[in-house]
Amino acid sequence: MTIAAAALVLIALGASARWTWWRSSAPGMKVLCYHKVGTPPPGSKLKDLWVSPKKFRAQVKYLLDHGYTTLFFSDLKALRDAGQPLPEKSVLITFDDGYENNYTEAWPILRELGAKGNIFVVYNTIGKTNLWHNPASEPWVNMATLEQLKEMQASGVIEYGSHTMNHPHLSALKLDDAAWEMAESKRQLEAAFGREMCAFAYPYGDGAYAPAIRAKALEAGYTFDFSFKQGKTPWPWDRENRTIDRLFIRGRDNNWDLALQLSRGASRL
């Protein structure tokens, strides 16, 4: 073996140890999960929740260049109601929490490139800040205002789902209070946006695997509930028995990670 060939083998072994390209592809729903698009502020200890606008644009472009159709929650619901298969090359772009940078950074990119996005909104922090974070580890930044959210909806580029009233750890609440967080946010968001909220995401993923809490989410009338677990969920979806997993796009990820996430359900080990 030449030195060059040996070097290639070593590089391949190194990549095997870190990335998942050797796994077989996993079937199921491709639901990307983003939080903030922009540059992390000084003091942020959750930098991986920030994706730069440049990377975000490259990722959306990758999806469209590779023939993906982006879906709204309502598109997914229509497919489910009609008992139809999920198009192989379909993807949901979701954002958690409802940051102002979704309006200033992500929305213009989606609009320009012709892709759809979905945002899980925390009702009580609309127009405020991410009050649920400890500012010592994650500085407070602006959440989108109601006007900004309405403008994005009117553009036909963004749809909404609920992420509770206050972003609590649902399992730390009394069951009645957890149920209220889920049902009241659905009511308030539907009143604010004049359309059905068919999707819900558990803050921190907390409650997604607690049967009593999950029962309250379904009772509140959501068609879909999304976890905070890495992976792809088979379609048709076994709604009675599981929440929908997602593919987490981190700040350090590149398009190679994105491609592995879409096919394998994960990129790095």
Ligand SMILES: [Zn+2]
């Ligand atoms: Zn959240």
